[in-house]
Amino acid sequence: MMAEWRTYAVEDFIPFTPEVYFRMIERTNEAQWPLQFFALAGGATVVVLILSGRVRPALAVLSAAWFWSGGAFLIHRYADLNWAGVYFGWAYFAQGVILLGLAVAPWTPGGDRMARALDPRWLGLAVATGGVLLWPGITALAGGGWARAEVVGLLPDPTAVATLGILLMALKGWRLWAASVIPLLWCGVTALMLRVLEAPWAALPLASAVLVVAGMVWSAVARAPAAADD
Amino acid sequence: MKNEHRISRRGALKWMGTGLATVALYSPVPAAPDKGKxxxxxxxxxxxxxxxxxxxxxxxxxxxxxxELMLARTEVVKAFFDEGGGMVDCSPMYGSARELMGFAFRRMDVPDTLFSAEKVWTRDGGKTREQVAESSELWGIERFDLMQVHNLVAWEAHLETLKEMKEAGEVRYIGITTSHGRRHGEMERIMERGGIDFVQLTYNITHRAVEERLLPLAREAGIAVIANRPYDGGSLIRGLKDGHPVPDWAVEAFDCKDWADFLLKFIVSHPAVTCAIPATTRVEHLRENMAAGRGELPDADLRRRMIRHVESI
Structure with missing residues (x-):
C-alpha cells in the first residue's frame, strides 16, 4: 500500500487546468462585485480592532470571512471542479465556528499593546497586512489582471493568510494553536495546488504559514516562565 | 456504436429540425484537410x-x-468526430466532465462513430446501477458502449452488477481501469478470471511496465486495451517539443509528422493495444492527435529505435 502511495503526485489530486481555476476566480469576482471593497474594508477594520485591543469584535468579523469564502467559493463553486471542495468548505465553516466561539466564549483576551520591538505579534501584523492589503495586488499583478485579484473574506487563500497573522496578534497559548490548525493546513493545501497550477505566488501561503508558526513558537517561548493566563 | 440506443441522436435530430442556425451559432469546426484512412x-x-x-x-x-470554456471544449468534441473519432472516455471522478459531454452533444449531431466509455467510481458496491444511470442522464445517452470499474474501486461488487447489466443489454462492453502503473497484480488476477472485454492502463514510451505481463495477457485472453496517459500527463510531449525535432529516420520510415504522431503511433502499434486516449483542450492539438490515427505504423524494430531515441534525449 505504501508503495502504491508513492506513485501518486500532487498533480493527481488536481482535476482541472490552471485556465479553469483562474477563470473561476475571475468569475467569482465578477459575480460578487463590488463586495471586494467592503471585504477589504472589513479586513482592514479587523487589523485595526486587534491593534486597539478589541479582540472579540475582530474575531466575530473574521468568522464571517470564513463562512463566506467557505460557502460562496469552496462549496458553491470550487466543489464543481473538485469533489474535495465540499470537505474544504466544511473545514472553513468549522474555522468560522471556532472564531465565533472565541468571540463570544467567557475568556479574557489579553488586549495589551504590542511592545516597540521584539514582539512576535509584529510578525502577525506583517502577515495580516500582507493577507489583507498585499494579496489582491500580488494575485492581480502575477495572475493576469485585477479581475483575478484575490480579496480577503471572499476567497480562501487571503482569508487563511490574513487570519493566521491576526490570530498571532490576538491570541496566545492553546487558543492560538487550536485556532491556527485549519488556516495552517489550508496554506499547505493551497501552496501545493498553486504549485501544480504554476502560479508565481505558489510559495507565499506556505511562507506565511512558516512565519506564523515561527511567531507562535516565539510567543510560546517568550511567555513560558509566566504562563498564568491559561 | 449502434445509434438506436442514443437519446442524443433523437436530440440531435430535433436540433437539426430547429434549423442550421443552431450549428452556425456555435461556430462549426473548420473543415479538416484530406485525412486519409x-x-x-x-x-x-x-x-x-x-x-x-x-x-x-x-x-x-x-x-x-x-x-465560455464549455463552448470551447464542445469545439474539441466536434473536431474529434470531424476527424473520424470514436471512443470518448470519461468518469464521475472528472468533476464536471460528464455534464460537459451532455452539453456538447446537445449542440451537435452526434455521429454513429461515437463509442461512449464511462466508469463506475464509488466505494459503495451497491451503487453501480445508480451511478451508471446518473452518468447516462448527464451524457444524454440511453446506453453506454463501455462501462469500466475506475481504478478497481470496489471492483468485485461493481463487476458483478456490470456483468448482469451486460447480459441484460444495458451496456455493451465492460472493463476495469488503472493508471500510473498501480495495482497491476490485482488487474492481472481479474484478467485471468475472465468475463471482461476491456482493460484501461497507463502505457506510453516512457512507462512500459505493462509490456511485461498485462499486454501479453490481454492478447492471450482476448481483452481490448485502452492506453491512458499517452503523454504522461502532458509532461512527456512538452519536454520533447521543447527544442527537439522529430528524428529524420521516423519521418522517412512512417511519415512521422510531429511528436504527437511519434508518441501515439508508438502506443497503438503495440499489437495488444486497441486505442490510446489523449486529452486536450485545444482543437489544433486534437487534430494533431487524430492525425496519428492514420498512415503507417512502426514495426517492432522501429519501436525499439523509438524507445532508444526518446531515452537518449
Missing amino acids: ALLKPIPSTGEKLPVIGLGTWRTFNVGDDR
Whole structure:
C-alpha cells in the first residue's frame, strides 16, 4: 500500500487546468462585485480592532470571512471542479465556528499593546497586512489582471493568510494553536495546488504559514516562565 | 456504436429540425484537410472495430459551469468526430466532465462513430446501477458502449452488477481501469478470471511496465486495451517539443509528422493495444492527435529505435 502511495503526485489530486481555476476566480469576482471593497474594508477594520485591543469584535468579523469564502467559493463553486471542495468548505465553516466561539466564549483576551520591538505579534501584523492589503495586488499583478485579484473574506487563500497573522496578534497559548490548525493546513493545501497550477505566488501561503508558526513558537517561548493566563 | 440506443441522436435530430442556425451559432469546426484512412483495431471479444485514437477527458473537460470554456471544449468534441473519432472516455471522478459531454452533444449531431466509455467510481458496491444511470442522464445517452470499474474501486461488487447489466443489454462492453502503473497484480488476477472485454492502463514510451505481463495477457485472453496517459500527463510531449525535432529516420520510415504522431503511433502499434486516449483542450492539438490515427505504423524494430531515441534525449 505504501508503495502504491508513492506513485501518486500532487498533480493527481488536481482535476482541472490552471485556465479553469483562474477563470473561476475571475468569475467569482465578477459575480460578487463590488463586495471586494467592503471585504477589504472589513479586513482592514479587523487589523485595526486587534491593534486597539478589541479582540472579540475582530474575531466575530473574521468568522464571517470564513463562512463566506467557505460557502460562496469552496462549496458553491470550487466543489464543481473538485469533489474535495465540499470537505474544504466544511473545514472553513468549522474555522468560522471556532472564531465565533472565541468571540463570544467567557475568556479574557489579553488586549495589551504590542511592545516597540521584539514582539512576535509584529510578525502577525506583517502577515495580516500582507493577507489583507498585499494579496489582491500580488494575485492581480502575477495572475493576469485585477479581475483575478484575490480579496480577503471572499476567497480562501487571503482569508487563511490574513487570519493566521491576526490570530498571532490576538491570541496566545492553546487558543492560538487550536485556532491556527485549519488556516495552517489550508496554506499547505493551497501552496501545493498553486504549485501544480504554476502560479508565481505558489510559495507565499506556505511562507506565511512558516512565519506564523515561527511567531507562535516565539510567543510560546517568550511567555513560558509566566504562563498564568491559561 | 449502434445509434438506436442514443437519446442524443433523437436530440440531435430535433436540433437539426430547429434549423442550421443552431450549428452556425456555435461556430462549426473548420473543415479538416484530406485525412486519409483512419486506422482501426478490433475489440477482441466481438471483432467490432474502433479508431485507434480516442479522446480522454481527465482534467481537460472539467470546466465547471464556465460557459465560455464549455463552448470551447464542445469545439474539441466536434473536431474529434470531424476527424473520424470514436471512443470518448470519461468518469464521475472528472468533476464536471460528464455534464460537459451532455452539453456538447446537445449542440451537435452526434455521429454513429461515437463509442461512449464511462466508469463506475464509488466505494459503495451497491451503487453501480445508480451511478451508471446518473452518468447516462448527464451524457444524454440511453446506453453506454463501455462501462469500466475506475481504478478497481470496489471492483468485485461493481463487476458483478456490470456483468448482469451486460447480459441484460444495458451496456455493451465492460472493463476495469488503472493508471500510473498501480495495482497491476490485482488487474492481472481479474484478467485471468475472465468475463471482461476491456482493460484501461497507463502505457506510453516512457512507462512500459505493462509490456511485461498485462499486454501479453490481454492478447492471450482476448481483452481490448485502452492506453491512458499517452503523454504522461502532458509532461512527456512538452519536454520533447521543447527544442527537439522529430528524428529524420521516423519521418522517412512512417511519415512521422510531429511528436504527437511519434508518441501515439508508438502506443497503438503495440499489437495488444486497441486505442490510446489523449486529452486536450485545444482543437489544433486534437487534430494533431487524430492525425496519428492514420498512415503507417512502426514495426517492432522501429519501436525499439523509438524507445532508444526518446531515452537518449
